[in-house]
Amino acid sequence: MKKALTLILALTLALSLCACGGGDPKPTGSGNEPSAASSELNIFMWGDYISETLISDFEKANNCTVNLSYMSDNADSITKLTAGAGDSYDLIMTCDAYMESLIKGGYLEQLDHEQIPNADANINEAYWFGDNRDYCVPYLMNYIYIVYDTERCPIDITCYNDLIRPEMAGQIGSIDGARNLFPMALIALGYDPNSTNESEIKEAYEWLTKFNENVVAYGATQENIVNGTISCMLTYDGNASWAMNELGENNTLTIAPFTSDPVQLGFDLFVVPKGAKHTDLAHKFLNYICEPEVMAANLVDFPYSCPNDAAVAAASDAYRNDPAFDFDYKTNIFFQKDVGDALAIYDQYYQMLKVGE
């Protein structure tokens, strides 16, 4: 017994010494020069968000290895980029709200549009605005809208202000985050959803305290509406799609038919971080995912809204007839813009909202 113990402990020591020795620089990226054709592509993105076939086809076509590592939070990309770890990757997924800071902060590599003709040809211009064009390629997108259960919800929802009516107490589930909640309140009050005016943000905060009183829980909206915990939700179209399909024939969920209030449209997009080692493959990959057939096939596994018009046209009927994307005011949208230093003000009021008395 004692011998075994000694052996184990000795092994422990030996192993840990080895591990310590190997503990520093691990050559995870190959030392390929950008000029030579790269054999490796490192992508940092959401898990289970791109088709495996797409990846393996790309690997075969370009004789390379694609390494996927996964983010656990929307902000992971900016935390890594601002900490200076961007150059470990070749492509990073981020969202449109962070783009301005990332561009101005100099964290991104400019794209060479000659290498991504598919993107230029197929991505809808309306979704590819401002300076973004030079730095990112939109991948998939999501509407943030209101969905409610026509049978269980006490009232019919036609605008954001309906959400703070007292009848809605204990009915609402919502996604979380300062920059998802405040724009809704600002629109309800008739302000710019990306306002940087403190008094407007303060009013929005007051609006949100009423909203907050009606909310049952933040997060897990789609499961809560299916299991009956809530009857109305502020959520992403992907979640709504899942919930509607889940209920199938018994579906009583409907997208709130807004008449004037715009809804938020957000993007998951790919950027090339400054100092990326394999920019050639990164461009090839961006061009590849913008091919209509490739993206259409990807939409089978991941039936989310897509900024690639040609791909949508080539997609299956099931995708195009999804009830979650069937609403009239698709063009009455707003984008989440980078609000710069006002972010701290938003955060302050968001904290007050969530800390309460």
Place this chain on the structure above:
Amino acid sequence: MTKNKRLRRRKAARILSNLYAVLVYSVFYIPVAVMIVFSFNDAKRNYYWQGFTTEWYGKLFSFANTDLWDALLYSLIIAVLATLISVTIGVLGGIGLKKFEFRTKRFINMMIYVPIIVPEIVLAVAMLIIFMTVGIRLGMGTILIGHCTFCIPYAVVTIKGRITGDSETLQEASMDLGANRFQTFWRVTVPSIMPGILSSAFLAFTLSIDDVVMSNMLAGPSQSTLPVLILSLNRTGITPDVNALTTVMVALMVAGMLALNGVQRYLKKRENRLAAEAESKRSSAHAA
């Protein structure tokens, strides 16, 4: 009469305490049981029960998507290494910090608590920036450093809770009896704090295998750990194949535990037999 009463009372106490233990264990195992049941759920995402299927195990063992397996393997390797490193450093440190006086001791003792107090993300971001500045590439090494940094304090605290005066007395006795320092360490100190070592190893492994923040921030581009992957999947809903993987993992661990039991029992038996033989030899020698 009174003896009977006392026996009965003792029996009742034993039953009660067993019941209590079963209750606590069941609270621990209920979520695991639910997870296992939902690995047979015939649904795309695990939000509620929809019917029985073994399809997810089929998918898992077809190895078509090796993401989950890779992540599990990576997590296990990291957890084992982090446990070995942090227990070794933590045990030595726990003893050293208890036994010796040195100038920076108070300071080190304070530092031990910092990783437990400060939210992980803070140290993770600070380390990330420092590693980037110094030019250390992100990868398994950096994740290991991160994990050990919060595992070592747990090990040290546990070990220190285990050592008190009597283990020092034992050590002195051992030295007085002529054992050298190394022998004393292996033969006296280590066995006397063995439960503490086991506890800290369990804590370290548990912390490491379930860590998200350090594993995420300090990860290199080639691989993610399982908890990071699961959290990433949680954005759209966890699929039952993750439950299937967890079930396989639990099954393997239980099997491992049973095997360890077997080995332990065998070693114990052998030790007893050897001891008995030695004893009989000695007594026969005496007789002669």
Place this chain on the structure above:
Amino acid sequence: MLKREGTRRGKKRHSRLPLLAQAGPVSLWMILFVTIPMLFIIYISFMTRGTFGGVEYVFSTDSYQTLLDVVYFKVIAKSFQVAVVTTVLCLLVGYPFAYYIARKPPEVASRLIMLIMIPFWTNSLMRLNAWMLLFQANGPVNHALMALGLTAEPIKFIYTDWLVMLGLITNMLPFAVLPMYSSIEKLQKSMLEASADLGAKPSVTFLRVTLPLTFPGIFSAIILTFIPALGIYTVTDMLGGGKVLYIGNIIKNQFGAIRNWPLGAALSVLLLAITALLIFIYMRFAKLEDMEVV
């Protein structure tokens, strides 16, 4: 007393090798990977938030001025409330449990300990999710209750305080049980028997002998549950519905979506200071003989 002995011994033996071998690695590690990053955090807490994220290296006490806002006081108070409840529950549930295990023969005990740990090697997010699956409106518990006729309407279990507490206990308990176990296990059976032989009632033996002698373990358990519980937010977010922010959420947000690293750093420094003060007061108050614990 221990301290003096230590000094004496240190002087008697001239070799510094054992000291270096034992206290060296941990000291080196703590300096390299804790002290230096923490100094860096303190440094950036006095810097300015970069407009485009990160830190602008311009001196400023803005972050600390922000902390004067009453909202942070409330957040910290709420976080303490959760930590205290978690710790008390874990000690109350954990001590008898640790005692139960520690009184078993060593082989059985080590198996029982292993049995606690196995569930914790599965993913914590999925374990929390399992509680939700079990208790949701159309979950098995409600189905069973309705089938038994105990309730007509599904009972609302999720997003209630007691489910949060259940989640907190099940997530934190091993961190209380393990140190207490290793401390109780060490307790010599003979000592308890001696106490009983001398005529002490079991309750007296427990209060006068067992409890004081296992205090180091209890102390470790408090440290290992209270302090991590201060920064906890996943349990409250998932099982509580995310309607309340805790200090952990706020710090995470500063380093994430809000990109205010100096404020996040200042909050961490504040948390560190408060906890250090608490430990100090606690040590004084408990008049711990073994002051070396801190």
